[in-house]
Amino acid sequence: MDNPLITAALVVLTLLSLAASGLALRRLFARSSGRIATRAEQLLITACSLGLLAVFLYRKIQMGPGWQPLEAHVDGLVLIGLLFGVVILFLQQRPRLGGLDAFGLPLLTVILAWSVCASAWTYRAFDLNTLHPVWMAVHLAGVYMGTLSSAVAAIAGGTFLYVQHRLRSKQNIADTGRLANLESLESLIIRTATIGFALLTLGLLAGLVIQTGGGAASRLGPGWWHSPKVLLAVLAWAVYAVVMNVRFGSAFRGARAAWLSIFGLVLLLATYGVVTALPNARDDARPTRAPSSETPR
Amino acid sequence: MKIIMLGVNHRTAPVGLREQLTITGERMAAALTRLRAAHPASELVILSTCNRTEVYLARPAHEPPTAEQLTDFLSGYCGADRAALAASVILRENEQAVAHLFRVCAGLDSMVLGESQIVGQVKRAYEQAQNSETVGPVLHKVFQQAIAVSKEARSKTGIDTGRVSVGSVAVDFAQRIFERFDDKTVVGIGAGDMAKLTLRHLASLRPAKLWVTNRTPQRAQSLIERLKLPATSAGVRPFEALDELLVEADIVLTSTGSQKPIITAERFKPLLRKRRFRPLFIIDIAVPRDVDPRVGGLNNVYLYNIDDLQGVVAANVNQRSEQVRECEAILFEEVRSCYAEVQNRDVGRLIKALRQRLHDLGRLEHERTARKMSAAAPDEMPAILEEHTNRLINKILHLPLSQLDQSSPEAPLGFYAAALRRLFDLKEESRPGPPVDGEKVAPPVEPDTPPAPTTGTAATPERSRS
Numbered sequence: 014m015d016n017p018l019i020t021a022a023l024v025v026l027t028l029l030s031l032a033a034s035g036l037a038l039r040r041l042f043a044r045s046s047g048r049i050a051t052r053a054e055q056l057l058i059t060a061c062s063l064g065l066l067a068v069f070l071y072r073k074i075q076m077g078p079g080w081q082p083l084e085a086h087v088d089g090l091v092l093i094g095l096l097f098g099v100v101i102l103f104l105q106q107r108p109r110l111g112g113l114d115a116f117g118l119p120l121l122t123v124i125l126a127w128s129v130c131a132s133a134w135t136y137r138a139f140d141l142n143t144l145h146p147v148w149m150a151v152h153l154a155g156v157y158m159g160t161l162s163s164a165v166a167a168i169a170g171g172t173f174l175y176v177q178h179r180l181r182s183k184q185n186i187a188d189t190g191r192l193a194n195l196e197s198l199e200s201l202i203i204r205t206a207t208i209g210f211a212l213l214t215l216g217l218l219a220g221l222v223i224q225t226g227g228g229a230a231s232r233l234g235p236g237w238w239h240s241p242k243v244l245l246a247v248l249a250w251a252v253y254a255v256v257m258n259v260r261f262g263s264a265f266r267g268a269r270a271a272w273l274s275i276f277g278l279v280l281l282l283a284t285y286g287v288v289t290a291l292p293n294a295r296d297d298a299r300p301t302r303a304p305s306s307e308t309p310r
Numbered sequence: 311m312k313i314i315m316l317g318v319n320h321r322t323a324p325v326g327l328r329e330q331l332t333i334t335g336e337r338m339a340a341a342l343t344r345l346r347a348a349h350p351a352s353e354l355v356i357l358s359t360c361n362r363t364e365v366y367l368a369r370p371a372h373e374p375p376t377a378e379q380l381t382d383f384l385s386g387y388c389g390a391d392r393a394a395l396a397a398s399v400i401l402r403e404n405e406q407a408v409a410h411l412f413r414v415c416a417g418l419d420s421m422v423l424g425e426s427q428i429v430g431q432v433k434r435a436y437e438q439a440q441n442s443e444t445v446g447p448v449l450h451k452v453f454q455q456a457i458a459v460s461k462e463a464r465s466k467t468g469i470d471t472g473r474v475s476v477g478s479v480a481v482d483f484a485q486r487i488f489e490r491f492d493d494k495t496v497v498g499i500g501a502g503d504m505a506k507l508t509l510r511h512l513a514s515l516r517p518a519k520l521w522v523t524n525r526t527p528q529r530a531q532s533l534i535e536r537l538k539l540p541a542t543s544a545g546v547r548p549f550e551a552l553d554e555l556l557v558e559a560d561i562v563l564t565s566t567g568s569q570k571p572i573i574t575a576e577r578f579k580p581l582l583r584k585r586r587f588r589p590l591f592i593i594d595i596a597v598p599r600d601v602d603p604r605v606g607g608l609n610n611v612y613l614y615n616i617d618d619l620q621g622v623v624a625a626n627v628n629q630r631s632e633q634v635r636e637c638e639a640i641l642f643e644e645v646r647s648c649y650a651e652v653q654n655r656d657v658g659r660l661i662k663a664l665r666q667r668l669h670d671l672g673r674l675e676h677e678r679t680a681r682k683m684s685a686a687a688p689d690e691m692p693a694i695l696e697e698h699t700n701r702l703i704n705k706i707l708h709l710p711l712s713q714l715d716q717s718s719p720e721a722p723l724g725f726y727a728a729a730l731r732r733l734f735d736l737k738e739e740s741r742p743g744p745p746v747d748g749e750k751v752a753p754p755v756e757p758d759t760p761p762a763p764t765t766g767t768a769a770t771p772e773r774s775r776s
Contacts, residue, residue: 179486184622194485267587267610
């Protein structure tokens with residue numbers, strides 16, 4: 014990316030998130046309520062979220078009036094990071110959903126570390142001007158918001174497995190403080206998977222329209238429907254289709270739903286990895302601009 | 311009197327062994343009777359709960375049964391493996407045995423620290439022993455004081471507040487599994503006291519339905535009435551409908567007296583699909599266990615038996631160490647006082663019996679001597695009096711001195727020697743050292759032997775001084 018300031022800011026925010034993760038995990042595994050540590054963790058998450066908001070706004074100011082949200086992959090990651098930070102702060106306040114922050118913050122750290130990579134080394138701006146802007150906005154919003162929802166489902170899944178492990182190992186649960194109960198976690202997994210499924214469906218449909226709309230030839234080539242990006246995305250979509258239905262008497266209840274929610278997120282992240290790593294798999298990116306030509310952005 | 315406690319508990323023996331050693335109902339009376347018949351001088355109480363089987367015994371110091379004999383009895387009576395029992399058994403003697411009972415009664419040795427159910431169980435064990443007439447003055451005192459002190463310790467330290475029962479710990483677990491209970495069904499299988507206490511805790515969660523089933527429906531109905539739950543949310547279901555209940559249930563509490571598991575994996579697996587794989591929390595507080603452990607490995611089933619709860623309690627013990635210390639301090643003083651009183655009473659009874667025996671001896675000799683004197687000439691009087699004195703001394707000393715020949719590891723010769731020196735204030739003017747092999751220190755004196763010379767024979771007190 015052309016702006017080292019943004020990369021530096023993202024590195025600092027990643028470190029803040031890492032510190033908050035350390036505090037949350039320490040609280041979880043040391044099984045102490047640690048009121049001071051909780052406050053420090055909240056401050057760090059708040060600082061991280063505000064920093065991400067500042068980065069997002071800075072991008073707008075830097076790009077001027079022509080800037081569009083989600084103009085590049087790094088914008089999407091920063092937006093997801095920002096919203097995810099807010100979600101974690103919200104979950105922290107929920108009395109019956111304790112422990113989710115300990116699983117959410119490491120994921121936030123991964124997203125931010127990825128954004129550092131996307132900013133410093135694999136920066137690619139979306140070729141928005143050549144696509145139908147409405148469908149593109151729907152596609153990106155659906156995919157990113159769906160991913161955010163799926164991330165929440167995955168951290169609920171991780172927390173579910175942890176709580177279940179504690180219960181199955183017959184350990185004392187009196188010292189787990191506000192650790193969420195299994196029923197709440199399963200409910201959260203199903204709800205967020207359902208929202209994620211709906212948003213991903215929207216994003217995939219919009220992507221389908223972009224691919225095939227207006228009689229234009231596929232931007233992924235003639236075999237686009239079996240490209241890694243499309244296959245992984247459809248697979249992730251199918252996983253969430255299963256997860257959101259587990260409450261209706263499925264054998265996928267409980268730990269299996271938790272594992273599926275994690276697997277779904279891994280598939281989504283793999284899809285983004287494929288998109289980032291294989292430029293040919295992208296239908297919406299233009300080649301990396303030379304530093305000189307990128308300077309205005 | 312020597313006080314002995316021998317047994318196993320949840321800390322020393324696995325649930326399988328404890329199941330074998332459980333003695334309840336008629337078997338308890340039979341066990342007490344059989345042990346008493348074998349050792350008539352002993353006082354006995356057997357405390358048998360799901361967490362422990364302990365024999366409390368008070369007997370004269372040097373009489374059977376020994377710890378090995380008690381272990382043999384438990385092993386034989388309950389059909390438990392002797393080696394496994396010997397490896398798990400704990401033995402406490404005298405003041406330590408008293409201290410153990412006090413700790414048990416105060417709930418300090420319980421699986422759930424400070425739980426009060428154990429007091430009722432101790433009371434019942436004591437009453438059963440009274441009914442079998444195996445309790446004497448020593449165990450009367452010890453058990454009565456243990457029960458009284460446990461109440462005092464609880465009220466002073468608050469050790470019974472918070473999670474101090476199986477029920478409240480079960481509620482903790484339930485709240486980690488379920489978010490709400492107004493749409494849940496609780497099923498109680500069994501209608502005993504433990505079931506009642508635990509169901510009372512579970513009922514405090516206000517479940518949508520609470521069913522109780524039991525082989526004897528009347529007992530289940532009685533339990534429901536004692537729980538004082540509205541008829542709309544609680545009721546009795548026939549034991550034959552157990553499968554149906556297992557499909558409906560979200561929380562199952564089992565506490566039956568069944569000798570074999572009533573919920574096996576084979577029985578429960580087909581029900582999983584009918585349950586639509588809903589989570590099921592099973593609390594199995596029965597010993598022997600009612601639920602096959604393999605059921606706990608099934609998807610969305612959370613099974614806790616009585617031993618599982620022990621791990622939870624161990625952590626609670628740490629958190630409540632301050633209360634434990636206070637409680638221990640109270641018990642320490644009370645145990646010392648109780649044991650001292652028991653010993654004092656025992657010595658009092660001994661002195662009374664000793665006096666009685668000596669008076670009996672004296673009376674017999676007095677009558678004999680009086681008869682002789684009535685027919686004797688005046689010049690024979692000194693000889694008759696000397697004979698009277700010697701015979702009396704010999705008769706008094708015969709039994710104690712004969713015991714010196716029967717020293718045992720429990721009461722070695724040195725013990726008697728020290729006791730004699732102390733009791734008769736014998737000076738150390740001529741201590742010969744320990745007896746050599748084959749030397750008899752004090753051969754017994756036959757009570758009816760002719761009067762011995764005042765010096766120079768083995769039977770005289772002077773000889774015994776050396």
